Amino acid sequence: MxxxxxxxxxxxxxxxxxxxxxxxxxxxxxxxxxxxxxGQARALASIDFGLDIRESGFNLFLTGEAGTGRTSTIKNILKKKAKTEPIPSDWVYVNNFKSPDLPIALALPAGKGTELSLDMDELITTVRSIIPKALDSKEYENNKATIVEAYQEKNNELFGQLEAEAQEKGFALQRTVSGLVMVPQKEERNYTQEEYEALSDQEKGKLEEGGQELTEKLNDVLRQVRDNEKQTKESLAQLDRDLGNASVGHHIDPLREKYGESPKVLEYLNTVQEDIIANLEDFKPQQQVQSPIPGLKLPRQEPSFERYQVNVFVDNHDAEGAPVVFEPNPTYSNLFGRTEHIMQMGGTATTNFTMIKPGALHRANSGYLIVDAREVLVNPYSWDALKRCIRSAEIKFEDPLEQYRFITIVSMKPEAIPLQAKIIMIGSPWIYYLLYHLEPDYRKFFKVKVDFDxxxxxxxxxxxxxxxxxxxxxxxxxxxxxxxxxxxxxxxxxxxxxxxxxxxxxxxxxxxxxxxxxxxxxxxxxxxxxxxxxxxxxxxxxxxRSNRIEERMQELFDDGTILVDVDGAMPGQINGLSVISLGDHTFGRPSRVTARVYLGRAGMVNIEREVKLSGPIHDKGVLILTGYLGGKFAHDKPLSFSASICFEQNYEGVEGDSASSTELYCLLSAFSGVPIRQGIAVTGSVNQHGMIQPIGGVNFKIEGFYAVCKAKGLTGEQGVIIPKSNERHLMLNDEVVQAVRDGKFHIWSVETIDQGIELLTGVAAGERQEDGTYPEESINHLVDKRLREMIESMKMFGASDKDEKKQEGEK
The missing domain is CATH 1.10.8.60 (Helicase, Ruva Protein; domain 3)
Structure with missing residues (x-):
C-alpha cells in the first residue's frame, strides 16, 4: 500500500x-x-536601570548561559559609561602618631595622593638636612648654655647658702651612697664613733636637733633644685620647639596651604610637625656604636623616618573617569586588600602602615567591580566579607585567619574606607536561583537581575x-x-x-x-x-573531531550487532528515536521498541522501570498510556490486560517522555495485530487525549535514523514521523534535505495518535461512532475487539476457578 x-x-x-x-x-x-x-534587549534595559539607580542594594547579577556575551557586554557598557563620570579620590594611609596600630586613611583629589607622598619625602629630606645644622649652630649652643648656666647658678646659690648655715652650726653637707646628708663636725672633721659616744646626752640632743633642722632645709633645697630642673627642661624643650618651628614650620606651611581644603590632611601635617619637634634627637648625626669585640666596627644605627612616609593606597592620577575593575580571582586578599609582614630573626613578624596593600574593592571604589559569582562563593570568606562591606558601606581591613592562629602576630586595624561602588556579579542561572532561595541576604544586596537569553x-x-x-x-x-x-x-x-x-x-x-x-x-x-x-x-x-563514538555506534548498526529493521512490517515493533549527548558532541540513534500483550491484570509493565533503567519523566510517559487507553476503550467495559514494553538492547538509562507516542503506537499494533512499517521511525510525546506534543533534539533524531537507513539502503519508503509543533524546529543538514527532495526519504508531521497510526500501518484509525463503537477493520475497532476478547477470556477463567473451588468445598 x-x-x-x-x-x-x-x-x-x-x-x-x-x-x-x-x-x-x-x-x-x-x-x-x-x-x-x-539582541538582548531585556538584559540591556536591566543593565541601564541597575547602573543608573544609586540607592543602596541595587547591585547587579548577570545571569545566563556561558558564551551569551555577559562579560563582554557589561565591560563594553561600563567602558563607555565610566568615562562620563567623575574621577574618584585618591586614598592614602598615613601614620597615626598617637596609636601606630591604627593607621589613618586620607581622601585626596585624584593625583594629589602621589603629590602628598612626594611632598612628604621632600619635607623629611629637607628637615634632615636643616635640623642638624640648626642644632650645631652657635646661637642654639649659646642659648642652651645660657639656660644650663642659669640652672647651675641657681643650684650653686641654694647649696652655697645651705653649706654656710651648716658650717655655722657645726655641720657639713656631704654626699653618700644614699644621697646628700648633714654630718656634724668637730674641728672641721667628722666625729669619730668614740668622740660621739663620749658626748653627754644634752650635747647629743643638741646635735640631733640641729641636724634635723638642717635636714629639713636640705629637703627644701632639693625640692627647689627639682623645680629648677623641671623649669630648665621646659626651657630646653621650648628652645627645641622654637628651633623646630623655625626650622620646620616654614617648610610645612606651604603644604598646609596646598592641602588646606582637607581638614584631615591639615591635622595630619600638624601631628607631623609635633612629632618632628618631639624627636629632634633622631635628626642628629648618629655616633659610631662601640663594638664589644676589638677591631669589629658596627654600622651606625640610623633612626627610621618611615613613619613620615605616605602610603599611596589608591592612585587615580591617570584615570579617565570612574574605575571599572574586573577581578578574575576574587580571593579574600584580592578583594579586600592585605597587610604584609616582614619576618625577623626569632620568627617574629612585624608590619607597619606602609605595608597595607589595596584590593579590587578599593580600586573600584566610586566605580564598578565585576566578579564571577562562582569564584566568589568558592573562595573562603569572600562572600561573607562582601556582604558586610555592602551592608556597612565601608571597607574594613580584617584578618579572617586571626581567630584560628595559635601564635599572635603583630597586626594593625587601619581606618575603614567608605564604600560607594556598584558590584556586578556574573553567574549561571543555577547559581542565581541557589543564592536567591538559600541566601537570605542576597535579595537585599543584589536587587537587579540581568537575564541574558x-x-x-x-x-x-x-x-x-x-x-x-x-x-x-x-x-x-x-x-x-x-x-x-x-x-x-x-x-x-x-x-x-x-x-x-x-x-x-x-x-x-x-x-x-x-x-x-x-x-x-x-x-x-x-x-x-x-x-x-x-x-x-x-x-x-x-x-x-568529536564523533568517534557516533561512528563506532553506527558500525554496530551496520554489522547487525544492534538490531534495527528499516524495511518490512512487524506487529508490536517500532523504531523509536533518542538523543545521546557527550558534552562536545550530540547525535541521534534509533532504538527498537517492542510490546507484548497477554491475559492478566498486571496492566502496563515498563521493563525499563522494573530494572531501574528509566527516569521519572519516562515513567510518567508510560503511565499516560494507561490513561489514554482507559479514555479511549474503557467507556463501556473495564480494562483488564497485561502488557510489557521494552527498549530492546538498551543497557543504559532511559529518560524523557519523547518516546511515549512511540510506545503507544507499538502497543496499539500489538493489540490490533496490524503490523507497523519498520522503515518509519517515530518521536513525540503524547498526552492522555492522544495529542502529540513537541520534543527536543528533533534534528539529531532524524539525521540519526537517516544515517542507519542510508547504511542499510534507502528504499524511498523510509522516513520519520515528528510532532507538527516541531516543524519550526527543523534545521536538517543538506544531505537529508536533498534525500527528501529526491524522494528517497520522508518527513511527516502529525498532531494526534490516530494520524500517526494511520501513517505507520496504512490502516484507518477510526473515529468513535454514535453507538460507541468504531468502524469495522479500523485500528481502534481491532484494539477494542481484542480488549473485549481478553475480558471474556478472563471471565471464563474466573468462572472455571470458582467451579473448581466449589467442587473442592463439597468434597
Whole structure:
C-alpha cells in the first residue's frame, strides 16, 4: 500500500536558508564594527536601570548561559559609561602618631595622593638636612648654655647658702651612697664613733636637733633644685620647639596651604610637625656604636623616618573617569586588600602602615567591580566579607585567619574606607536561583537581575547585526573576511544551534569559534574570503573531531550487532528515536521498541522501570498510556490486560517522555495485530487525549535514523514521523534535505495518535461512532475487539476457578 502523503513535509520546510542576496556588502571588510550588543534587549534595559539607580542594594547579577556575551557586554557598557563620570579620590594611609596600630586613611583629589607622598619625602629630606645644622649652630649652643648656666647658678646659690648655715652650726653637707646628708663636725672633721659616744646626752640632743633642722632645709633645697630642673627642661624643650618651628614650620606651611581644603590632611601635617619637634634627637648625626669585640666596627644605627612616609593606597592620577575593575580571582586578599609582614630573626613578624596593600574593592571604589559569582562563593570568606562591606558601606581591613592562629602576630586595624561602588556579579542561572532561595541576604544586596537569553528573534536588523559581529571579530583578531555566503552559512549554523527556524543563537562563544575555524580553513584554501563552503567545511571538521563514538555506534548498526529493521512490517515493533549527548558532541540513534500483550491484570509493565533503567519523566510517559487507553476503550467495559514494553538492547538509562507516542503506537499494533512499517521511525510525546506534543533534539533524531537507513539502503519508503509543533524546529543538514527532495526519504508531521497510526500501518484509525463503537477493520475497532476478547477470556477463567473451588468445598 502506498504511503499517505497528505502530511508529508516539503523540502523547503525542513530547514531555513539564509539568502546571501539580502546583504549589501562584498566582504565584511566593507562593514564597520558592531556597536553595542547583538539582541538582548531585556538584559540591556536591566543593565541601564541597575547602573543608573544609586540607592543602596541595587547591585547587579548577570545571569545566563556561558558564551551569551555577559562579560563582554557589561565591560563594553561600563567602558563607555565610566568615562562620563567623575574621577574618584585618591586614598592614602598615613601614620597615626598617637596609636601606630591604627593607621589613618586620607581622601585626596585624584593625583594629589602621589603629590602628598612626594611632598612628604621632600619635607623629611629637607628637615634632615636643616635640623642638624640648626642644632650645631652657635646661637642654639649659646642659648642652651645660657639656660644650663642659669640652672647651675641657681643650684650653686641654694647649696652655697645651705653649706654656710651648716658650717655655722657645726655641720657639713656631704654626699653618700644614699644621697646628700648633714654630718656634724668637730674641728672641721667628722666625729669619730668614740668622740660621739663620749658626748653627754644634752650635747647629743643638741646635735640631733640641729641636724634635723638642717635636714629639713636640705629637703627644701632639693625640692627647689627639682623645680629648677623641671623649669630648665621646659626651657630646653621650648628652645627645641622654637628651633623646630623655625626650622620646620616654614617648610610645612606651604603644604598646609596646598592641602588646606582637607581638614584631615591639615591635622595630619600638624601631628607631623609635633612629632618632628618631639624627636629632634633622631635628626642628629648618629655616633659610631662601640663594638664589644676589638677591631669589629658596627654600622651606625640610623633612626627610621618611615613613619613620615605616605602610603599611596589608591592612585587615580591617570584615570579617565570612574574605575571599572574586573577581578578574575576574587580571593579574600584580592578583594579586600592585605597587610604584609616582614619576618625577623626569632620568627617574629612585624608590619607597619606602609605595608597595607589595596584590593579590587578599593580600586573600584566610586566605580564598578565585576566578579564571577562562582569564584566568589568558592573562595573562603569572600562572600561573607562582601556582604558586610555592602551592608556597612565601608571597607574594613580584617584578618579572617586571626581567630584560628595559635601564635599572635603583630597586626594593625587601619581606618575603614567608605564604600560607594556598584558590584556586578556574573553567574549561571543555577547559581542565581541557589543564592536567591538559600541566601537570605542576597535579595537585599543584589536587587537587579540581568537575564541574558541564549536565543534571539531572527529579524532583518538582527541579521545585519550578525554581519557586523562577524566583521568585528575578523578585524579585532586579524582573521580573513567573510563574503555574503559565508555570513549566511554562519547564520544558518546559529539557527541550527537553537533548533529554530525563527530564532538565532546568542551563545556567541560558539559562533566566534566557528568564525576562527572557518577563517583557518579559508587560509588553507588559498587565503581568499571565507565562503559558505569554508563554513560548511569548518562545521564538518568540528564534528569529525568529536564523533568517534557516533561512528563506532553506527558500525554496530551496520554489522547487525544492534538490531534495527528499516524495511518490512512487524506487529508490536517500532523504531523509536533518542538523543545521546557527550558534552562536545550530540547525535541521534534509533532504538527498537517492542510490546507484548497477554491475559492478566498486571496492566502496563515498563521493563525499563522494573530494572531501574528509566527516569521519572519516562515513567510518567508510560503511565499516560494507561490513561489514554482507559479514555479511549474503557467507556463501556473495564480494562483488564497485561502488557510489557521494552527498549530492546538498551543497557543504559532511559529518560524523557519523547518516546511515549512511540510506545503507544507499538502497543496499539500489538493489540490490533496490524503490523507497523519498520522503515518509519517515530518521536513525540503524547498526552492522555492522544495529542502529540513537541520534543527536543528533533534534528539529531532524524539525521540519526537517516544515517542507519542510508547504511542499510534507502528504499524511498523510509522516513520519520515528528510532532507538527516541531516543524519550526527543523534545521536538517543538506544531505537529508536533498534525500527528501529526491524522494528517497520522508518527513511527516502529525498532531494526534490516530494520524500517526494511520501513517505507520496504512490502516484507518477510526473515529468513535454514535453507538460507541468504531468502524469495522479500523485500528481502534481491532484494539477494542481484542480488549473485549481478553475480558471474556478472563471471565471464563474466573468462572472455571470458582467451579473448581466449589467442587473442592463439597468434597
Amino acid at each position: 502506498p504511503l499517505p502523503s497528505q502530511r508529508k513535509l516539503l523540502p523547503e520546510q525542513l530547514r531555513w536558508t539564509c539568502d546571501p542576496g539580502q546583504f549589501d556588502f562584498t566582504t565584511t571588510d566593507d562593514l564597520p564594527e558592531l556597536e553595542g550588543t547583538l 541564549s536565543r534571539i528573534a531572527r529579524t532583518p536588523e538582527v541579521l545585519k547585526d550578525y554581519a557586523l559581529f562577524v566583521s568585528t571579530h575578523c578585524k579585532n583578531e586579524k582573521l580573513l573576511p567573510f563574503d555574503r555566503s559565508g555570513v549566511a552559512g554562519l547564520i544558518e549554523y546559529s539557527a541550527r544551534l537553537v533548533e529554530d527556524q525563527e530564532k538565532l543563537s546568542s551563545q556567541f562563544m560558539e559562533i566566534a569559534d566557528l568564525i576562527r575555524e572557518a577563517s583557518y580553513w579559508a587560509g588553507k584554501d588559498g587565503g581568499g574570503p571565507v565562503t559558505h563552503a569554508h563554513v560548511a567545511n569548518a562545521i564538518e571538521q568540528k564534528v569529525y
